[in-house]
Amino acid sequence: MPNPKLLELDTHSWPGSYGDSAEPRMGFFTDTSICIGCKACEVACKEWNQVPDSLQGFTGKSYDNTTALGANDWRHVAFIEQRTALGAEAAAEDLVQAAERANAADGWGLQTYQEGEGVRWLMASDVCKHCTSAACLDVCPTGALFRTEFGTVVVQEDVCNGCGYCVPACPFGVIDKREDDGRVWKCTLCYDRLREDKEPACAQACPTNSIQFGELGELRERAEKRLEQMGAAGQTEARLYGADSEDGVDGFGAFFLLLDEPEVYGLPPDPVVTTRHVGQVWAGVFAGAAALGAGIAAAFIGGRK
Amino acid sequence: MTREAVRAERIRERSMVPRAEPQSYYGQPVLKEPVWTPEVPIYFYTGGLGGTSATLALLAELRGNRKLARRAWLIALGGVSASPALLISDLGKPSRFLNMLRMFKVTSPMSVGSWILAGSGTFTGIAVASELTGLYPALGRAAKVNAALLGLPLSTYTAGLVANTSVPVWHGARFILPFVFAGSSAASAGAAAAALTPLRDAGPARRLAVGGAVTSVAAAFTMEKTLGELGEPYSKGVSGKLTRLAGGLSLAGAALMAARGGRSRGAAIAASAVLTAGVIAERWAVFRAGFQSANDPKFTVGPQRARIERGETRGAVRRAQAGA
Numbered sequence: 001m002p003n004p005k006l007l008e009l010d011t012h013s014w015p016g017s018y019g020d021s022a023e024p025r026m027g028f029f030t031d032t033s034i035c036i037g038c039k040a041c042e043v044a045c046k047e048w049n050q051v052p053d054s055l056q057g058f059t060g061k062s063y064d065n066t067t068a069l070g071a072n073d074w075r076h077v078a079f080i081e082q083r084t085a086l087g088a089e090a091a092a093e094d095l096v097q098a099a100e101r102a103n104a105a106d107g108w109g110l111q112t113y114q115e116g117e118g119v120r121w122l123m124a125s126d127v128c129k130h131c132t133s134a135a136c137l138d139v140c141p142t143g144a145l146f147r148t149e150f151g152t153v154v155v156q157e158d159v160c161n162g163c164g165y166c167v168p169a170c171p172f173g174v175i176d177k178r179e180d181d182g183r184v185w186k187c188t189l190c191y192d193r194l195r196e197d198k199e200p201a202c203a204q205a206c207p208t209n210s211i212q213f214g215e216l217g218e219l220r221e222r223a224e225k226r227l228e229q230m231g232a233a234g235q236t237e238a239r240l241y242g243a244d245s246e247d248g249v250d251g252f253g254a255f256f257l258l259l260d261e262p263e264v265y266g267l268p269p270d271p272v273v274t275t276r277h278v279g280q281v282w283a284g285v286f287a288g289a290a291a292l293g294a295g296i297a298a299a300f301i302g303g304r305k
Numbered sequence: 306m307t308r309e310a311v312r313a314e315r316i317r318e319r320s321m322v323p324r325a326e327p328q329s330y331y332g333q334p335v336l337k338e339p340v341w342t343p344e345v346p347i348y349f350y351t352g353g354l355g356g357t358s359a360t361l362a363l364l365a366e367l368r369g370n371r372k373l374a375r376r377a378w379l380i381a382l383g384g385v386s387a388s389p390a391l392l393i394s395d396l397g398k399p400s401r402f403l404n405m406l407r408m409f410k411v412t413s414p415m416s417v418g419s420w421i422l423a424g425s426g427t428f429t430g431i432a433v434a435s436e437l438t439g440l441y442p443a444l445g446r447a448a449k450v451n452a453a454l455l456g457l458p459l460s461t462y463t464a465g466l467v468a469n470t471s472v473p474v475w476h477g478a479r480f481i482l483p484f485v486f487a488g489s490s491a492a493s494a495g496a497a498a499a500a501l502t503p504l505r506d507a508g509p510a511r512r513l514a515v516g517g518a519v520t521s522v523a524a525a526f527t528m529e530k531t532l533g534e535l536g537e538p539y540s541k542g543v544s545g546k547l548t549r550l551a552g553g554l555s556l557a558g559a560a561l562m563a564a565r566g567g568r569s570r571g572a573a574i575a576a577s578a579v580l581t582a583g584v585i586a587e588r589w590a591v592f593r594a595g596f597q598s599a600n601d602p603k604f605t606v607g608p609q610r611a612r613i614e615r616g617e618t619r620g621a622v623r624r625a626q627a628g629a
Binding site for chain 1: 327329330333334337339357398402404407408457465466468482486491510513516517595610612620621622627
């Protein structure tokens with residue numbers, strides 16, 4: 001059942017402002033169900049883009065010592081260890097045994113780390129979403145952030161003056177300021193490689209094809225098929241995140257297949273681009289200004305002068 | 306029921322109890338906290354002081370109150386001169402401050418605000434130069450009117466600037482926060498002028514200071530209440546302390562100004578100092594609340610999950626369908 005809006009990929013300035021030089025809108029489909037947590041994407045990204053190191057030490061957060069996307073981490077592999085009530089859902093007749101084993105895991109710290117045996121691991125490679133309606137781009141006062149001919153969102157480092165407005169504007173906490181440098185940095189979707197007809201470094205390095213790069217419209221169709229396939233196999237916890245044009249950012253340029261709620265991966269379940277309400281923001285500002293003017297005028301009433 | 310069966314039942318129940326606290330990834334924030342330095346809340350103060358003083362000065366002049374007008378113009382110039390310096394020093398690349406005027410973007414209150422501040426500074430500078438030298442009086446009058454008009458949005462756009470982010474405590478207050486800032490700006494400008502102007506000419510400044518302080522405290526209180534759970538930063542941690550300090554100082558300063566400010570210059574100066582401390586604390590409370598709000602994932606995930614559960618939106622997620 002084709003979604004009539006499936007191919008609505010247009011953004012505010014792409015392809016319109018590029019005319020004949022517009023390229024197809026490119027993006028990522030990150031299928032986390034086949035991510036093995038190898039972090040090759042993190043390494044490849046750092047190497048290709050010459051991103052400074054960002055050693056966090058040992059965090060104790062499973063195998064995740066990167067912890068989050070940031071100025072020096074443009075791919076981030078999340079590791080989530082979940083206790084799945086030891087097969088309670090899969091085999092109800094096994095509940096007693098399941099409970100005993102859960103108790104053993106609690107009491108002795110016994111963990112088998114096998115899918116279906118009490119713990120499941122979720123691994124997911126996060127990245128800038130290259131939003132159709134991108135808050136970072138909307139609020140940038142210098143025009144350093146721009147929409148490329150591929151429909152992606154990129155910072156021009158020779159223009160950015162480090163005002164930092166994009167940082168709290170992003171609903172995903174992606175973009176951040178590099179301390180020693182003063183400017184903001186994030187994933188460029190390998191803009192330099194795209195212009196040479198090469199795929200981004202992370203996608204090329206991914207050994208399982210969890211990170212898929214391509215034309216966004218095509219990726220969305222591929223993701224629909226994958227979702228149907230997983231549903232048919234009874235994997236109803238599978239869900240697409242950011243694959244539709246109707247969400248709060250009008251669709252992601254880099255979207256995901258997840259196996260749990262987005263917040264479990266540190267992602268917002270209903271992100272909304274802040275500038276959707278910019279009219280209300282200005283209404284507030286001018287109402288406040290008008291009230292202030294009236295207040296100042298009132299201060300001159302009733303007194304001597 | 307056997308012990309094992311009871312335990313198994315408990316496990317099943319546990320999975321059905323709705324979660325009180327929103328889920329998160331190791332408790333980590335979803336958003337990045339702002340990277341703005343303390344120059345920014347100081348600028349909220351100086352911008353509001355400069356902008357509102359320009360409007361106060363023009364009205365005083367129109368009412369024939371030359372002493373108040375002259376002082377308010379000088380305060381306005383001080384405010385709008387300090388502001389760009391503070392903002393430039395906050396930039397990661399201060400040498401590129403002129404890039405702020407590369408474009409004019411209505412989706413970016415920082416862009417619009419940069420133009421407002423640049424205009425305000427220019428017009429206030431011309432106005433004061435003309436006032437002091439007596440040269441080009443027609444140009445001076447035009448500059449005064451422009452400075453006075455721009456002074457109003459200069460005093461409130463900073464509220465829109467922070468509201469136009471993903472930070473829940475700021476974005477959720479987009480209608481009321483400009484009124485908090487309007488009140489704080491009025492109190493700042495009124496207090497400064499009341500301290501510097503002879504008693505018999507300072508009446509409007511005193512009334513502006515008292516009215517502004519009361520408005521700021523009342524609007525901040527309303528903001529905290531209407532934000533509901535999102536308003537928690539205003540009652541907890543650093544921001545909570547600053548909020549209480551701001552309310553106490555603002556109201557104490559306003560009371561002193563109202564009671565004694567018209568009779569004793571010393572009392573007027575003391576009241577101005579207390580009021581100014583109060584409104585700076587208020588700016589700081591709003592600033593710090595943004596950090597607290599961005600740093601706790603419950604403020605980000607909670608309302609979004611609630612919207613989905615109320616059926617207002619599907620969010621960004623579409624689940625697989627069983628079967629086929």
